[in-house]
Amino acid sequence: MKKSASRVAILGSGNIGIALAKGLVKAGIFEPAQITLTRRNSAALATLAQEGYTTGSDNPAAVEQADILVLAVLPQQLNKVLEGIKPSIEPHKHLIISVISGVSCADIRQELGVEVPVVRAMPNTAISIGHSMTCVASDCASEEQLALVEALFDTVGSTIRINEELMTSATALCACGIAFFLRSIRAASQGGTEIGFHAHDALKMAAQTAKGAADLLLQLASHPEQEIDKVTSPKGCTIAGLNEMEHNGFSSAMIKGIKLSAEKAGTLYKEN
Ligand SMILES: NC(=O)C1=CN([C@@H]2O[C@H](COP(=O)(O)OP(=O)(O)OC[C@H]3O[C@@H](n4cnc5c(N)ncnc54)[C@H](O)[C@@H]3O)[C@@H](O)[C@H]2O)C=CC1
Numbered sequence: 001m002k003k004s005a006s007r008v009a010i011l012g013s014g015n016i017g018i019a020l021a022k023g024l025v026k027a028g029i030f031e032p033a034q035i036t037l038t039r040r041n042s043a044a045l046a047t048l049a050q051e052g053y054t055t056g057s058d059n060p061a062a063v064e065q066a067d068i069l070v071l072a073v074l075p076q077q078l079n080k081v082l083e084g085i086k087p088s089i090e091p092h093k094h095l096i097i098s099v100i101s102g103v104s105c106a107d108i109r110q111e112l113g114v115e116v117p118v119v120r121a122m123p124n125t126a127i128s129i130g131h132s133m134t135c136v137a138s139d140c141a142s143e144e145q146l147a148l149v150e151a152l153f154d155t156v157g158s159t160i161r162i163n164e165e166l167m168t169s170a171t172a173l174c175a176c177g178i179a180f181f182l183r184s185i186r187a188a189s190q191g192g193t194e195i196g197f198h199a200h201d202a203l204k205m206a207a208q209t210a211k212g213a214a215d216l217l218l219q220l221a222s223h224p225e226q227e228i229d230k231v232t233s234p235k236g237c238t239i240a241g242l243n244e245m246e247h248n249g250f251s252s253a254m255i256k257g258i259k260l261s262a263e264k265a266g267t268l269y270k271e272n
């Protein structure tokens with residue numbers, strides 16, 4: 001994607017909002033000066049202001065200056081933000097991208113009372129280094145608008161388009177998933193320390209091994225069990241360790257955790 005002429009406002013610049021801004025700048029799509037970051041306590045954005053981003057806490061002013069609006073507050077903070085920006089929304093100028101879990105495109109339009117195009121995007125924090133898995137969905141945006149959002153997120157990782165009903169599932173598998181895989185790498189490193197490695201070496205060894213496993217699947221379009229079969233020598237140590245993990249519920253724990261996260265993701269806004 002070539003350099004964009006758009007102006008972006010990220011309303012709610014916390015963990016994911018800042019990660020997105022950094023990723024887009026790192027990819028060369030936007031200059032920091034094209035991105036406005038808002039947050040209730042804008043002093044927390046001082047370092048980003050020094051890097052050239054426009055920062056502040058005035059959401060309506062940010063909306064007026066931008067054509068792409070990214071909603072990145074917590075679900076329970078959303079209605080207040082929408083109430084504040086409602087008078088500044090121009091349906092033919094603005095495209096709204098929401099990364100908020102559990103809030104539908106229709107919820108946002110209903111709260112705004114305006115027929116503005118809304119696209120949901122579910123990235124993960126690896127977006128800051130260009131390795132996000134981002135799922136994109138909309139119930140109303142044009143093909144052109146969806147393609148624009150996909151192209152934006154393609155610059156900061158991989159993107160797939162899904163049905164909006166699957167957005168809470170995507171939240172669990174991909175956005176929460178970063179934490180699940182990080183915890184499994186941490187656990188592997190703790191095992192490594194117990195069998196003789198210094199903690200920092202064990203962590204590096206576990207992380208690079210996890211990266212290799214993921215790349216085997218992505219680069220060879222292979223299946224996990226096909227790759228596992230190549231590691232497990234008969235009567236060997238891999239199958240002994242793997243079966244011990246399964247007897248202790250390894251796959252089951254991951255599956256149950258992902259199911260619970262998906263259920264929870266669907267309730268975050270409604271619990272409001
Ligand atoms: N953290 C993650 O990995 C991901 C988070 N999400 C979604 O992104 C949203 C944000 O999550 P996080 O970044 O983790 O939360 P966060 O708490 O780090 O960020 C939210 C930010 O919004 C700001 N904020 C609250 N009210 C505001 C207002 N009225 N005006 C301007 N800013 C305001 C807060 O000060 C805070 O900095 C959530 O809805 C979450 O579901 C989606 C994908 C991944």
Ligand SMILES: O=C(O)[C@@H]1CCC=N1
Nearest residue numbers: 101171172175176268
């Ligand atoms: O934990 C959460 O609710 C958010 C949504 C996905 C990642 N973090």
